[in-house]
Amino acid sequence: KAGVTQTPRYLIKTRGQQVTLSCSPISGHRSVSWYQQTPGQGLQFLFEYFSETQRNKGNFPGRFSGRQFSNSRSEMNVSTLELGDSALYLCASRFTAGTVFTDTQYFGPGTRLTVL
């Protein structure tokens, strides 16, 4: 079974631009979450989606947004990029059976975003 895939793997942008990152969960997983990893702040939760609905959101400014499609694929968007947005962005998926969530989140390889 294929794992979580993220595209692109690497991205270089300049300040003020916007970026869209994509995540395809493991087949059958309908729950997707996003995390930001930086050397200074560590791993921080961005948001999570289940059945196209945002269920929870971390403490990030409104420049960070996301969505989930009917096929469970998810995208996150960062507008008006700042230098501090340089990070590894990780997507994770989780299997659900109805409203029951299994315990393990499986992480994708990440997208390394560099803002110049």
Add this chain to the structure above:
Amino acid sequence: ELKVEQNPLFLSMQEGKNYTIYCNYSTTSDRLYWYRQDPGKSLESLFVLLSNGAVKQEGRLMASLDTKARLSTLHITAAVHDLSATYFCAVPAPYGGATNKLIFGTGTLLAVQP
């Protein structure tokens, strides 16, 4: 606000030695996760601890959970170089239902020297 602390932050150990990584968290939780991250790579799930007193072992790694003390340990037995990585513990954020939101510890960088 839930805080998760790990210590040590950095651990240099010799092959064949034993050591323990500690993970403390500040609010009640009945579950805890351990992940491993190799440089430049993603997070690999190691253990899911689901109840007080849970103990899980995989190879040279053993994890345990004491929910009363809000403490989890990751014990390394007879370390080998392949175990060199950063290890994270994570606790689900307090929420009124199932959530993916994990609060991660700072990570412990483990370097096993020959």
